[in-house]
Amino acid sequence: MPLFLLETFISVKMAIRYGVIGTGALGGFYGGKLAKAGHEVHFLFRSDFEYVRKHGLRVDSVNGDFHLSEVNAYRDSHEMPLCDIILVCLKTTGNRQLPEMIKPMLHPNSVVVLLQNGLGLEEDLSKQLPGAAIAGGLAFICSNKVGPGHIHHLDYGKLNIGSHNVPDTEILNRVVADFQLAGVHAELSANLRFARWQKLVWNIPFNGMTVVLNTTTDRLMANESTCELSRELMLEVIRGANACGVPLKESLAQQMIEMTIKMKPYAPSMKLDYDHRRAMEIEYIYSKPIQTAQDAGFVMHKISMLEKQLRFIQAHLADK
Amino acid sequence: MPLFLLETFISVKMAIRYGVIGTGALGGFYGGKLAKAGHEVHFLFRSDFEYVRKHGLRVDSVNGDFHLSEVNAYRDSHEMPLCDIILVCLKTTGNRQLPEMIKPMLHPNSVVVLLQNGLGLEEDLSKQLPGAAIAGGLAFICSNKVGPGHIHHLDYGKLNIGSHNVPDTEILNRVVADFQLAGVHAELSANLRFARWQKLVWNIPFNGMTVVLNTTTDRLMANESTCELSRELMLEVIRGANACGVPLKESLAQQMIEMTIKMKPYAPSMKLDYDHRRAMEIEYIYSKPIQTAQDAGFVMHKISMLEKQLRFIQAHLADK
Numbered sequence: 001m002p003l004f005l006l007e008t009f010i011s012v013k014m015a016i017r018y019g020v021i022g023t024g025a026l027g028g029f030y031g032g033k034l035a036k037a038g039h040e041v042h043f044l045f046r047s048d049f050e051y052v053r054k055h056g057l058r059v060d061s062v063n064g065d066f067h068l069s070e071v072n073a074y075r076d077s078h079e080m081p082l083c084d085i086i087l088v089c090l091k092t093t094g095n096r097q098l099p100e101m102i103k104p105m106l107h108p109n110s111v112v113v114l115l116q117n118g119l120g121l122e123e124d125l126s127k128q129l130p131g132a133a134i135a136g137g138l139a140f141i142c143s144n145k146v147g148p149g150h151i152h153h154l155d156y157g158k159l160n161i162g163s164h165n166v167p168d169t170e171i172l173n174r175v176v177a178d179f180q181l182a183g184v185h186a187e188l189s190a191n192l193r194f195a196r197w198q199k200l201v202w203n204i205p206f207n208g209m210t211v212v213l214n215t216t217t218d219r220l221m222a223n224e225s226t227c228e229l230s231r232e233l234m235l236e237v238i239r240g241a242n243a244c245g246v247p248l249k250e251s252l253a254q255q256m257i258e259m260t261i262k263m264k265p266y267a268p269s270m271k272l273d274y275d276h277r278r279a280m281e282i283e284y285i286y287s288k289p290i291q292t293a294q295d296a297g298f299v300m301h302k303i304s305m306l307e308k309q310l311r312f313i314q315a316h317l318a319d320k
Numbered sequence: 321m322p323l324f325l326l327e328t329f330i331s332v333k334m335a336i337r338y339g340v341i342g343t344g345a346l347g348g349f350y351g352g353k354l355a356k357a358g359h360e361v362h363f364l365f366r367s368d369f370e371y372v373r374k375h376g377l378r379v380d381s382v383n384g385d386f387h388l389s390e391v392n393a394y395r396d397s398h399e400m401p402l403c404d405i406i407l408v409c410l411k412t413t414g415n416r417q418l419p420e421m422i423k424p425m426l427h428p429n430s431v432v433v434l435l436q437n438g439l440g441l442e443e444d445l446s447k448q449l450p451g452a453a454i455a456g457g458l459a460f461i462c463s464n465k466v467g468p469g470h471i472h473h474l475d476y477g478k479l480n481i482g483s484h485n486v487p488d489t490e491i492l493n494r495v496v497a498d499f500q501l502a503g504v505h506a507e508l509s510a511n512l513r514f515a516r517w518q519k520l521v522w523n524i525p526f527n528g529m530t531v532v533l534n535t536t537t538d539r540l541m542a543n544e545s546t547c548e549l550s551r552e553l554m555l556e557v558i559r560g561a562n563a564c565g566v567p568l569k570e571s572l573a574q575q576m577i578e579m580t581i582k583m584k585p586y587a588p589s590m591k592l593d594y595d596h597r598r599a600m601e602i603e604y605i606y607s608k609p610i611q612t613a614q615d616a617g618f619v620m621h622k623i624s625m626l627e628k629q630l631r632f633i634q635a636h637l638a639d640k
Contacts, residue, residue, distance in 0.1 A: 212532060213632055225631035232625075301621035305552075311545035312533055 016174060019083030019105045020044060021098075023057070023073075025143040026115055027089030028151035030159065030184065032059045035068055037182035042072040042080050044101070049075040051148035060146075061153035063183060082107040085175055087137070089115045093279040099128040106132065111166050113137045113175070115159075117203055117269070118284025119196050119292060122164035134164040135172060136192045138199050142266070155264075158185045162192030197241040197248060202256050203285055205233035207270035208306040211280065211313060218265040221257070229302075231257055236300050240293030270310075277317045282310050335360060336494060339403030339425045341418075343368065343377070345463040346435055347409030348471035350479065350504065352379045355388055357502035362392040362400050364421070369395040371468035380466075381473035383503060402427040405495055407457070408434045412441065413599040419448040426452065431486050433457045433495070435479075437523055437589070438604025439516050439612060442484035454484040455492055456512045458519050462586070475584075478505045482512030517561040517568060522576050523605055525553035527590035528626040531600065531633060538585040541577070549622075551577055556620050560613030590630075597637045602630050 018041040020031035027043070035041040036059075045052055056069040074080050083105045088098065095116075102112060112129075114121045115137040122134045138161075142154040159179060163169045172188055179186035189195045206217055209226065220226040234253035241248045273280045286307035290300050338361040340351035347363070355361040355377075365372055376389040394400050403425045408418065415436075422432060432449075434441045435457040442454045458481075462474040479499060483489045492508055499506035509515040526537055529546065540546040554573035561568045593600045606627035610620050 213629060215632075215636070219636070220632070223632045223635055225628035225635075229625060229628040302625045305549060305622045305625055308545035308549040309533060312535075312540070312543045315543055315545075316535070316539070 015040060016084045016171070016178060017081065018042065019077075019080055019086045021077065021086060021088045021101055022090035022094075023048065023052075024089065024145045025151060026139055026141070027087065028057060028145060028149075029059060029061070029141065029143050029153050029157070030089070030115070030139070030179070031087060032057055032066070032068060032151065033182045033184050034178060035071070036066050037178070039178060039182070040072070042074065042083060044074050044077055044080065046075065048148045049073055055149060057149045057151070059151045059153060061151075062155060063153070063157070077101045078104045080105050082110070084110060084171070086110060086112045087115055088112060091273075091279070092116050092118055092121065092281045092284040095121070095124065095284075098125060102129065102132075109133070109171075111135055111171055113161060115139055116284070117199065118281060118288060119200065120288035121284055122192070126165065133166045135161055135166050136164055136196060137161045138189075138195055140199075144272070158187070160187050160189045160195050162189035162195055164192055193244075194246050194248070197237070197244070197246045197289075198252070200241075200285070200289055201234050201237045201248065201252055202260070203268070204237050204289070204303055204306070205230040206260070206266075207268045207281075207285055208310055209233075210268055210271040211274045212306065212309045214274075216265040216267050216271075217260050217263060221261045227257065230260070233302055233306070236303050237289070240289060240296075240298050240300050240303075243293055243296040243298035245296075274313070274317070280310060280314055282307060282314060286310065336404045336491070336498060337401065338362065339397075339400055339406045340364060341397065341406060341408045341421055342410035342414075343372075344409060344465045345471060346459055346461070347407065348377060348465065348469075349379060349381070349461065349463045349473050349477070350409070350435070350459070350499070351407060352377055352386070352388060352471065353502040353504050354498060355391070356386050357498070359498060359502070360392075362394065362403060364394050364397055364400065366395065368468045369393055375469060377469045377471070379471045379473060381471075382475060383473070383477070397421045398424045400425050402430070404430060404491070406430060406432045408432060408436065410436070411593075411599070412436050412438055412601045412604040415441070415444065415604075418445060422449065422452075429453070429491075431455055431491055433481060435459055436604070437519065438601060438608060439520065440608035441604055442512070446485065453486045455481055455486050456484055456516065457481045458509075458515055460519075464592070478507070480507050480509045480515050482509035482515055484512055513564075514566050514568070517557070517564070517566045517609075518572070520561075520605070520609055521554050521557045521568065521572055522580070523588070524557050524609070524623055524626070525550040526580070526586075527588045527601075527605055528630055529553075530588055530591040531594045532626065532629045534594075536585045536587050536591070537580050537583060541581045547577065550580075553622055553626070556623050557609070560609060560616075560618050560620050560623075563613055563616040563618035565616075594633070594637070600630060600634055602627060602634060606630065 020027045020043045023043045023045050031041050052071050052073045057071050058067045111133045113135045140158040141156045144152050146152045176186045176188050231253050238248045270280050290304050340347045340363045343363045343365050351361050372393045377391050378387045431453045433455045460478040461476045464472050466472045496506045496508050551573050558568045590600050610624050
């Protein structure tokens with residue numbers, strides 16, 4: 001058998017080895033689904049390490065509960081094997097530590113998938129880890145960590161993956177296929193930048209407003225003033241994206257308002273962080289989009305006001 | 321003696337009879353000072369009426385405490401005499417009832433002085449009471465009602481009075497003189513509209529921001545983000561005023577920031593209303609300036625965002 005055929009054969013048949021950095025609401029669910037489906041998944045934990053070693057990982061899901069009794073659990077990425085796909089499921093507030101955590105797991109063909117919200121994440125990591133193949137992932141999911149090694153998946157779950165600078169995106173197709181076979185509604189996005197801006201149209205108004213006004217999405221929608229303000233914030237995101245050459249349509253604002261009105265009362269992740277006095281993801285959800293739009297000549301007046309209010313709240317979280 | 325001389329004589333010598341509508345932190349202090357100085361002052365009370373009838377009015381002031389044992393107290397303006405000057409010291413949230421309250425006290429030469437914050441107050445009352453002579457007053461004072469018939473004057477006290485449509489402003493000069501002799505730093509403003517916009521440069525950022533962020537002026541100033549945001553809000557007021565032909569200078573923003581940094585920790589009146597779950601003066605401090613600027617072609621992006629946040633908070637005050 002000629003060598004190139006053998007290589008093809010191997011590359012097709014070799015299973016992807018997954019690493020999950022940050023095993024919380026997102027990493028526990030998506031990584032857990034892959035592990036449940038029989039994939040080799042290595043999980044990095046912090047405080048839950050001892051618990052998961054003893055008791056495994058439990059996922060209560062609207063799509064069916066499951067429990068992983070044997071988990072490849074680590075508390076230091078230096079102890080982890082090299083991985084083909086590294087799913088980063090940490091909050092972006094910890095991204096400064098990211099390169100050091102990722103490095104021990106990288107081989108020449110590894111792809112890092114940033115399953116995080118916001119803008120400019122791949123660009124920043126690319127500067128910190130020159131040459132690394134990076135993709136982004138957007139999770140449309142309601143999921144919480146409710147206890148040590150215990151994830152509660154409440155609703156939705158779609159995963160949208162797109163390449164930032166992955167030389168051969170065939171591996172991303174295989175990741176999507178792995179997720180689909182594991183029961184996760186995954187898709188490959190042809191335009192990661194478009195997908196990130198599109199998600200910000202919802203994330204920017206509702207993460208910040210639920211924190212500043214200490215409320216939930218349903219109340220913001222039920223009040224005429226804040227429903228209108230949410231729409232204005234969405235339009236500011238859309239126009240900022242347009243200034244950056246991302247062709248989001250203004251009609252998206254009305255669609256998202258209608259979708260949010262139909263949703264159950266919801267506290268976005270930033271509101272949960274606020275409620276638990278944790279650091280909020282202001283930098284990548286607010287500051288980066290504001291700066292990116294401004295570099296393209298568009299000033300986000302209202303969003304930068306929301307950012308400043310959030311920075312004040314962040315500084316006073318301990319007073320709460 | 322010819323009749324015209326007699327009339328002049330009488331008009332010069334006749335003391336001004338004052339009526340005070342709303343005897344709280346402002347009305348109790350300014351009306352109290354006039355009464356203490358020997359002027360005839362008639363006070364309209366609500367809940368404090370019985371208490372003041374029995375115990376009088378007490379003013380604890382940084383400039384000297386005093387007590388008025390005999391107060392011309394009323395609980396219905398229909399029982400009050402006609403007054404030359406009617407000082408309206410109610411919160412603007414009650415302005416719909418104002419014409420009915422004022423009418424019984426009006427004689428052909430009465431002047432109504434609206435000692436209230438915001439914009440468009442005189443215009444609205446003028447529509448409701450066609451032909452009435454109206455002036456405005458701006459109080460720069462830290463004063464609270466701390467109990468029934470009990471006012472606590474903490475700091476400052478300057479009173480700035482200006483005509484809206486007073487045919488003969490000589491009476492306003494006499495009011496200013498009365499206040500000065502009573503120990504109040506009063507001045508006649510040549511341009512009420514200018515004075516009202518100028519005061520909004522401080523009131524718009526700090527009333528709303530202390531409510532939305534549930535804080536005090538010193539903390540807003542100590543935080544880089546909210547100090548900058550306060551400045552941006554001030555500049556938006558100044559540019560709105562400029563669009564309306566009111567020549568406020570942009571340097572005023574920096575002056576007010578520096579003044580506020582030097583001030584003691586302060587909760588503006590809207591923050592006190594919020595803390596006590598009372599209606600906030602959103603209409604005249606926010607909505608009217610926004611509308612007035614917009615009519616002149618200037619959009620107040622950030623101030624209208626603050627207005628919408630306040631309207632949400634107002635609607636949910638009962639949940640607090």
